[in-house]
Amino acid sequence: MINLREGEIPEVDKRKPYALVAITKHGVANARSYTEKFPYADLYYMKKFARGDEEARQIQLFDGTVRLLLPALFQQYKGVICVISLGAVVRMIAPIMVDKMTDPAVLVVDDLGQYVISVLSGHIGGANALTYEFAKAIGATPVVTTASDVQKTIPVDLFGAQFGWMWDSEEKLLPVSASVVNEEHVAIVQETGEKDWWMHDRSMPENLKIYSSTAEVIQAKPHATLLITDRLIDSDEEVLLENGVIYRPKSIVLGIGCNRGTALEEIEQVIDETLAELRLSKKSVKAVATIDLKKDEEGLLALTAKHNWPFITYTPEQLNEMPLRNPSETVFKYTGSYGVSEPAALRYANTEELVLEKKKSGNVTVSIARVNFEERGQ
Incomplete structure (x- = not known):
């Protein structure tokens, strides 16, 4: 206060x-x-x-x-x-x-x-x-009432902000912005996230060049790099951060199941360990999805409130519409759905592919899907 x-x-x-x-x-x-x-x-x-x-x-x-x-x-x-x-x-x-x-x-x-x-x-x-x-x-x-105002290029510190993207570190925002404004060679690599980030009705400036991989960028040796990804980069890619910024799009959906009364701390520990194992950034979590039987689960409510993540729940009928490799009769007996974490993640991500099939640890089950931006028209 x-x-x-x-x-x-x-x-x-x-x-x-x-x-x-x-x-x-x-x-x-x-x-x-x-x-x-x-x-x-x-x-x-x-x-x-x-x-x-x-x-x-x-x-x-x-x-x-x-x-x-x-x-x-x-x-x-x-x-x-x-x-x-x-x-x-x-x-x-x-x-x-x-x-x-x-x-x-x-x-x-x-x-x-x-x-x-x-x-x-x-x-x-x-x-x-x-x-x-x-x-x-x-x-x-x-x-905007400034008569001479025109947006000429990418605002580095706000790149992707309209989609909820977050940069990993502000350390290089100023020098990378200088490279953009001074029309130096700036490389852009996008591995996931919304694609319609160029907001203008004209082509990008020639100094901004899009590459298909970080390996290509390392070989090209640009003055600066904008890397859009939800993964943790490898040691050989760290050269890009000498004058580069990593942006974290909201691309990861956590499908969660847990026993009644599971504490926030246990749920978050499982999430943190799982993301670390998969080398995924927690900043890229878009939402937590589960079955509607868990809509009042205190640990999940506390988790999503803490991180300001949307908390999405589905009925058993909605979850059963999703294709599952490992349907469970036991889960169906207690919930009416043949799965919880997997179909919840798949449904919200609008995909049929999981990054992680269900992983059970203690009282928590977690599955991960990556948002299908192509299907969402993004």
Whole structure:
């Protein structure tokens, strides 16, 4: 809880590059959903709108006027996205603005989430690029009033943000961005994830080149690399990170089954061990899927709340529609479905292939499928 007082700049727990702030009932409801679509923002809202899951979801509550919170957000974050009226935001930021070289990007989103407006630090602070990316992520209309504004290339720090992609490390964001802007040779390798990330109605700049494998990129020796993958890279590929960024698309579906009352800690340990064995990134988990008999399972609810993962449940009839290599009469006897973790993962991923067939460890059974982006039209 952040207690705001006149004359004091509060301490905030910065975890991500952007801050998202809401102060109304509808604004808070929308902002909570925005964090699922745009994973680069820490969410702040007033304590009177608390729902009880804020600690688990790493949401920060504040008590007092938002005007007293903004100076801290200005100092700590690369950008501040306000679900607050434009006039109010302009009045509140006017006393704390310094200059266009140091001020963060400031965006305003209306209460219904229809428009995203670039307010401050459009070019240098990246507000215009952030406006386009955030608007696409939440399905809103971007409003940029800078007459000379044109998007010429890939915004490295926001690449894939509209799909929920996350970069592994921010260490090389600036030098890779410099390579992109300076029209140096930049290699792009995509192993999974949405394919329609180029947002413009013209061809990519010639300095951005798409390669089919990391081996090709290593041989080509580009100035910088953008690698889109859900796997952990091998030691011989680490040369790409000398000036490269790895992006983690939301491509992995965890099908989970567990005994009633299984603790969060046991479920998460099995997931972590399994992903490590398969050399898959936890940042690429898109959702947890299971049977509807588990819709109130406390361990699964705690897990998905902690990581802000969608929690998807299916009826036995829906699960039985999926092709299974290992149908179980025992599972059918107790659940009405011939499987839980495998068909749940397959159904949500919209595929018939498993990355991992069911693995049982203690009280937990886990299966993994990779999202079929081609079938989803992505």
